Amino acid sequence: MGMVGGGAGGFIGDLHRKSAALDGEVHLVCGAFSSDPAKCAQTGRDCFLDSSRVYPAWRQMLEAEAALPEPERMELVSIVTPNDLHLPVASAALEAGFHVICDKPVARNLAEALKLEQAVESADGLFAVTYTYLGYPMVKEARRRVAAGEIGEVRKVYVEYLQGWLSNRIEQTGHKQASWRTDPERSGPSGCMADIGTHAETLVAYVLGEKISSVCALLARTIEGRPLDDDGDVLFRTESGVRGVLSASQICSGEENDLTIRIYGDAGGLEWRHGDPNTLWQKAQGRPATRLRAGTDQDYLSESARMHCRTPAGHPEGYLEAFANIYRNFARAIEAHRNGRDPDPLFDYPGIEQGVSSLAFVDAVLNSHANGHAWTAISHGSASQ
Amino acid sequence: MGMVGGGAGGFIGDLHRKSAALDGEVHLVCGAFSSDPAKCAQTGRDCFLDSSRVYPAWRQMLEAEAALPEPERMELVSIVTPNDLHLPVASAALEAGFHVICDKPVARNLAEALKLEQAVESADGLFAVTYTYLGYPMVKEARRRVAAGEIGEVRKVYVEYLQGWLSNRIEQTGHKQASWRTDPERSGPSGCMADIGTHAETLVAYVLGEKISSVCALLARTIEGRPLDDDGDVLFRTESGVRGVLSASQICSGEENDLTIRIYGDAGGLEWRHGDPNTLWQKAQGRPATRLRAGTDQDYLSESARMHCRTPAGHPEGYLEAFANIYRNFARAIEAHRNGRDPDPLFDYPGIEQGVSSLAFVDAVLNSHANGHAWTAISHGSASQ
């Protein structure tokens, strides 16, 4: 694997590297970590890379690696830059014959995402997007239980992702993350909704097995002078008519990273909270709630949930393991592809379709808000369908 | 105190009686508990009442009690009937010179509520409405902390009240509560939003010290054939511009009675959950969250919170105590009124203004929903203001 972005000091590059390393199925062999040569070189050393494969720019990396003999060269490009580089780097990497794994959202806006989708379709390589929360075992269990009808016909969903880190205008204090995430040029036309609202949206789509199809949205720029939304609430309906509420905020002072989903059907409910990710609650009217717990030894869980655990119940697994599940599953899909096999559906990962859906969702949210909070349909009839 | 409604078998009459009895400041002396004479008599016996003061109908009770010499006769009428009787009984009781404490909502709709407001204004007696949750000590603490600026300027509120008891059509199985609560004639034009949405709305108004001023609402009748809403979500703004989301549902299978409020300001947040009512969380970005706990001995709490506890920290108090706080406070206001004194603001209770506000909120929610979920202003310019 080669990495684009993720220079020392940032959080996300390190996260991708550790997650990729955890299971020993992906090896970092090269990188173009930063436009700052010193930082790039330092990151290469920190990663114990051969200095000849630490590149000053991503174009050079693609070119030089493509020129290496096959057993040596990288197979996969990991893109961990701000959003504005996702489309150019991913398109070029795919065109050069590499597989691509990209941080979310896949692009700044729907138009870019659709271009990327075309690039994926034209390429031989595979594409993954790191919607991390879909890698959690108990999220997979929730999806399976909904699909199996354990809570009956689904009626209502509540999903929220609350943070507090932008509750003050820290983007003006030199905070690097805050700076690009609140800059429309680098992030795109939505801030909070694109950054974390899409995590909530993909979670809904994954657990329900169907997409959000219309929205009524209220966005806010809470902090004076901030050019992008930092808070938003969306009433929504899914394709099958499930009603829902999605709240995303970065100005909830004191909140950490609290993604929560609750789903109610005519025969029961499910609840999953990122603050306690190894637990899934199942409820039903008139019966005691049950607390399902992750673990390789939990025979009552689906095979899907168990295959995404690494330890028996009671050994907490967390964010890095969820992230690692996406890397491992994508590595296995690449291996299957290399060997001309079909990928094993147990080892699923989010791909370009989810990447495009998310930006279609954001697009509709922006339109609804701009249009007096009118109910706005989401067109999922993208080129790929 | 005399009671109208609350015959043996129902839940709410017993609740009012126990709550009124807890502190020894209110004594039940008479009642017109049921239109079924046998049930009415039985309830009277269960309450150890003199059979001469167990009346077959509420009009008779008002008349007979008014005729008794002052030291003997009831001072206060407690109304625990379905909503359709609230206005006639309360108006008549006030006119007959009694104080009135009424279950919520105060009437079936805004028009009735405004009539009741006029009756209260014309009468000498006092009026209270049992929005129970306002009686919890830690709700009072939250109100005080917001008012004191401890979380800075408030920006965002999330409030929800989720139940599961109407997730099936139990109103057709002879379930008495479900039967009248889903009947427009007895309940009014809203089901869930009037029944529990108003608990959420009053909680917001109480904690923030300001009213909800506009709403964008989506209501649902989840169960086929049910004539009233059993689920709804409301985006709202308050008078000062705070944004919020209010969710109320009776079809969340497996949920009990889960009223939760979270408030975020520019300097921190507060969280209170009915499932753990003796705890109030205070949060702030960059600092550890603190867990405030109810108790007569908690010197760090406001006097208001401590005066509404009965035990030192660690002795759980609950729903009956919150209810009892409203009864006790109203009893003290009556005593002050009797003695020509001003009521002590520490011993507050919800009155007609809140009763009217709640139905104005429901009215706007119904209008917004009917009008394509358009943002709809709430007129709080009632006769009393």
Next chain:
Amino acid sequence: MGMVGGGAGGFIGDLHRKSAALDGEVHLVCGAFSSDPAKCAQTGRDCFLDSSRVYPAWRQMLEAEAALPEPERMELVSIVTPNDLHLPVASAALEAGFHVICDKPVARNLAEALKLEQAVESADGLFAVTYTYLGYPMVKEARRRVAAGEIGEVRKVYVEYLQGWLSNRIEQTGHKQASWRTDPERSGPSGCMADIGTHAETLVAYVLGEKISSVCALLARTIEGRPLDDDGDVLFRTESGVRGVLSASQICSGEENDLTIRIYGDAGGLEWRHGDPNTLWQKAQGRPATRLRAGTDQDYLSESARMHCRTPAGHPEGYLEAFANIYRNFARAIEAHRNGRDPDPLFDYPGIEQGVSSLAFVDAVLNSHANGHAWTAISHGSASQ
């Protein structure tokens, strides 16, 4: 009911009065609340008592009330004094023909408890001791589930009662409760173990349906100069050989009133925590834990649990309701006694046998500690058996 002790300002008298009042089945008619005449009179006024029945001393109360015609006079004496008065007041009250309900422990030491047991056996009246926690519905559910074999043969129990209120020497700052509870003359030879350790011990005996039969104890007087134990740990075995650990402490700075019990059998476990008293956890190896919840509407609970709830699930009940359950049940036993009927076993309450057992436990703990922490058998062969 007449009350001895419980003058204004104290916590426990008020608690007994409110709990007795809650269900409307017990009425306070007289009292000897304090040896301080002003305080006694004030308490009488606060309780709306006729001043003729507010007595300056308990002996006078017993005498005067015994002289009243039966329909007027009190039936029941509630004793809420420090421990040193329990034996004399209870004995005299029983001898005078009254029923007695007494705060715990029933006496200062085992010898006194055995004397009281003789007095109870000689009297016609009934006797109850307010081991409050036995009144909680989910404690009753735990007892029933153990008895029904739902967790199989019991092997191990962990029980603890941790407080922090004596973590400093507040008994020297005029704190009334602290003052008598750390005074051997008034409390007896044990402090913490008699005061709260016995709550833990009775909880074990109640839930398991068998007594603790031997102990190995370590007591401590953490605060220099404090004459009684303020902390202790006890390894124990029950009559049937269940092993256990009991910890009681009043010097755990920051803890409130945290009684917790966990019981494990060969087929599962149960857990109850006073901090969340409406929940009982049931666990079993290889299966998801289930969260059982109190409520009149919880059909999966035993009749015993449901009969001790007042509200449907989701309306928190707490300490006062648990206390009230003991008063209500004792009132029903008195009524059955009055009518020559057998008491209904559903409405159980702790009696003299439990009162004596607790002091036998404390006696053994003190002996074990004094004897180099040797394993010490508890003699339950009291006069009554």
Next chain:
Amino acid sequence: MGMVGGGAGGFIGDLHRKSAALDGEVHLVCGAFSSDPAKCAQTGRDCFLDSSRVYPAWRQMLEAEAALPEPERMELVSIVTPNDLHLPVASAALEAGFHVICDKPVARNLAEALKLEQAVESADGLFAVTYTYLGYPMVKEARRRVAAGEIGEVRKVYVEYLQGWLSNRIEQTGHKQASWRTDPERSGPSGCMADIGTHAETLVAYVLGEKISSVCALLARTIEGRPLDDDGDVLFRTESGVRGVLSASQICSGEENDLTIRIYGDAGGLEWRHGDPNTLWQKAQGRPATRLRAGTDQDYLSESARMHCRTPAGHPEGYLEAFANIYRNFARAIEAHRNGRDPDPLFDYPGIEQGVSSLAFVDAVLNSHANGHAWTAISHGSASQ
């Protein structure tokens, strides 16, 4: 790094490998994974090892690796076998000039541990033992807060480690872990106390900064026919006189892996639970409890805690990360050793001293139990002191 033990199918080898890989500072280069040649080879392939460095036996691995030129050969041996092989493999590896990281306990009994200590002292290489829980950031924070006097003079500790996986006799069903852990030949004279009791013991010693010095113990073999203890409770005192209770059990049906520690001083308390490992509670009498949370961005935490986090607050880290912290810190100590530098005390790890202490603790527990549960001193005057 070379690994001894950890053949495919087992849990612990994989855990060590993933934890070592996470931070990219340790690389597995060879292994002697199993005495079963097929399994050994398969594990080598699963780990992408060169087959020439997958050895049929550990002695061969030590010999062959020692013969390789320095830049190629392994520096570190990781021992993940049952306990009986710890001493022979570790001694031989140290003698051959390798560093050693060993699963816990370091040996079957105190005598073996003391021999190992001598081997460590005679060798140039470093030695670590994987008491995993000492790698958690919030455990490190607890240690620092105790040392800084934030809870005052410590008085009391409660620690427990409860599991349920041996609540039935699964060792007779072919369960590999259960089989050797209940076999005295392979495990040593203690089962539960050596396996998980020592986790609790090391946690106490680490957080308090002092050792347990005397014990009064009750052990049990709950399951008939099981040759080793599967449950035990220990009253203890530390060197400075802190009192404590340690409970370890493997027969608590339904429990997972619940290590919990609570420490109380004269100025407050701390609580950490493995079920929620990113949280540390700090309490103090009369003040609200505060909830400290792990995260690289938590400025209120000590540098020590922050340096052992990989993500900002709100991204759960777990067991693998705690384990990885021990590997990373040991790798850094090895690097410092290689370069003739002193190790950085921030990057601490448990060493032979803790390994010996733990077996001295187990030895005393066994003696106390055998000797009628007598208080038994622990001699920490080992050869190394």
